[in-house]
Amino acid sequence: MCDQIERLIAHYQKALLIKPDHTEVYSNLAELYYKRGQLDEAIAVYRYAIEVKPDAYQIYYRLGEILQELQRWQEAIYCYLQVISCYQEGFDVEQIFVDSYYKLIDIKNKCALQEVINSYRQIIWDKPDFYLPYSDLGDMLTQQGNLEEAISCYQTGSYKHLLSSHPDFVKNHWNPQNPRKPNFMIVGIGKGGTSSLYYYLGKHPQILPAIRKEIHFFSENIERGLNWYLSHFPPIPKESNFLTGEATPWYLGSYEVEKKIASVFPNIKIILLLRNPILRAFSQYQMQLKFAGEQRSFAQVINSEIDAIKNFSSPGEVDSDYWQTEKGYLLFGLYFYFIEKWMAVFPREQFLILRSEDFYANPAATLTQVFEFLGVPDYPLPEYPNYNPGSYNPISDDLWQTLAEFFGPHNQKLEEYLGMNFNWE
Numbered sequence: 308m309c310d311q312i313e314r315l316i317a318h319y320q321k322a323l324l325i326k327p328d329h330t331e332v333y334s335n336l337a338e339l340y341y342k343r344g345q346l347d348e349a350i351a352v353y354r355y356a357i358e359v360k361p362d363a364y365q366i367y368y369r370l371g372e373i374l375q376e377l378q379r380w381q382e383a384i385y386c387y388l389q390v391i392s393c394y395q396e397g398f399d400v401e402q403i404f405v406d407s408y409y410k411l412i413d414i415k416n417k418c419a420l421q422e423v424i425n426s427y428r429q430i431i432w433d434k435p436d437f438y439l440p441y442s443d444l445g446d447m448l449t450q451q452g453n454l455e456e457a458i459s460c461y462q463t464g465s466y467k468h469l470l471s472s473h474p475d476f477v478k479n480h481w482n483p484q485n486p487r488k489p490n491f492m493i494v495g496i497g498k499g500g501t502s503s504l505y506y507y508l509g510k511h512p513q514i515l516p517a518i519r520k521e522i523h524f525f526s527e528n529i530e531r532g533l534n535w536y537l538s539h540f541p542p543i544p545k546e547s548n549f550l551t552g553e554a555t556p557w558y559l560g561s562y563e564v565e566k567k568i569a570s571v572f573p574n575i576k577i578i579l580l581l582r583n584p585i586l587r588a589f590s591q592y593q594m595q596l597k598f599a600g601e602q603r604s605f606a607q608v609i610n611s612e613i614d615a616i617k618n619f620s621s622p623g624e625v626d627s628d629y630w631q632t633e634k635g636y637l638l639f640g641l642y643f644y645f646i647e648k649w650m651a652v653f654p655r656e657q658f659l660i661l662r663s664e665d666f667y668a669n670p671a672a673t674l675t676q677v678f679e680f681l682g683v684p685d686y687p688l689p690e691y692p693n694y695n696p697g698s699y700n701p702i703s704d705d706l707w708q709t710l711a712e713f714f715g716p717h718n719q720k721l722e723e724y725l726g727m728n729f730n731w732e
Contacts, residue, residue: 495579
C-alpha cells in the first residue's frame with residue numbers, strides 16, 4: 308500500500324507540472340499526503356489549490372476539516388466561513404454549505420467562548436473586508452453580554468456586505484445613526500422554503516437583507532433590546548424607496564410572538580409559506596436526525612406526538628411536558644391554530660400566504676406575488692437555486708395514511724378560515 312501511495316504521489320506531482328491549474332489533481336495529492344499522515348504537506352497542497360482557484364469551496368471545506376482536526380481553530384473557522392461566503396455569492400446550493408455552518412457550531416461548542424471570540428477578531432484583523440465574521444462575532448459578544456460591541460459588529464458587517472452588493476446605497480444613504488425598522492417578516496414555516504425566498508428577495512435592487520436571515524429576536528432575544536435588534540438591518544433613510552426585513556420561520560409557532568411584534572411594528576407586512584404538513588414534518592425530522600441527535604424512527608416520533616397532542620383541548624396549546632419528549636414535527640404543521648392567533652392582532656391585508664408547493668414549482672411567479680405585496684417592481688432572476696435542499700427516502704404508505712388522517716381535519720379548518728384551497732391530499 309505504501310509503495311502504491313508513493314507511486315500515486317509521484318504521478319500527481321508530474322501531472323501538476325503539465326497542468327498546474329488542475330484543482331482535482333491538487334485535491335487527490337493532498338488526500339494521499341493526508342492518508343500517509345503528512346498533514347502539513349496536505350495543508351500546503353490544499354493552499355496551493357486555493358491560490359489556483361480562490362472560489363473552490365469544496366477545497367476550503369476539506370482544508371477546514373484537517374485544520375479542525377489539528378485544533379487550529381482560527382484557520383478552520385476562516386475556511387468554513389469561506390465556504391459559506393461562496394454560497395452568499397450565488398453558487399449552486401449544496402449540502403456542504405449547511406455542513407459548514409454546523410462545523411462552525413461544533414468549534415464554538417468545543418472551545419471556550421473567549422478563545423473563539425479571539426479567533427474571530429484575528430480573522431477580522433487579517434481580512435477586514437470579509438463581512439461574514441462580523442455577524443458571528445456579534446452573536447458571541449451578545450452571548451458574553453457585550454451588547455455595545457455586538458451592535459457595532461452587526462452594523463459593520465452590514466456595511467461591508469452592502470459595500471459589495473449595493474455600493475450606491477452605501478455611498479448615498481449609509482448613516483448608522485438612523486436605524487431602520489423592518490418592512491416585512493417571513494414568519495413561517497420552518498422547512499417550507501423560507502431560506503430560498505429570503506435569498507431571492509435579497510437579489511432585488513430595492514430590498515436590502517439583514518446581516519442575518521434569522522434573528523430570533525421576538526422568540527429568544529427580546530431582552531437584548533430594540534437597538535440590538537435594529538442593528539441587524541441596514542440604516543435605510545425613511546424617504547428612500549429601499550426595503551428590509553428578516554425571515555425567522557419559527558416565529559409562527561412561538562408563544563405570543565405575534566403580540567410582541569404587533570406592539571412594536573403594528574403595520575409590518577407578514578409573509579407565510581405553508582408546506583404540506585406531512586412533508587414539512589418529515590423534512591424537520593430529517594434535519595433533527597442529522598444535526599440534533601434524534602434517535603427515534605419516524606414512525607416512533609409520529610406515534611408519540613399524536614398521543615401527546617390528542618390530550619390537549621386545543622392542539623395549538625401545549626405545555627412544558629410536551630417539549631420534554633416531542634420536537635414539534637406535527638405541532639408546527641397545525642397552521643390554523645397559529646394563524647388564527649396572528650390574525651387576531653394583525654389585519655388580514657397585512658398577510659401574504661403562499662403554498663410552498665407553488666413556490667417550488669414556479670419560484671418566479673411566486674416572487675412576482677411577493678414583490679407586488681411589498682410594493683416594489685417585479686425583478687426576475689436568471690436562476691433560482693434551492694437553498695438548503697434535502698434528499699431522503701420517501702415516507703411509507705402506511706405512515707402517509709396515518710399522517711393524512713391526523714392532519715386532514717386541521718387542514719380543512721385552515722382552508723375554511725382563509726378561504727384558500729391548499730390541495731394537500
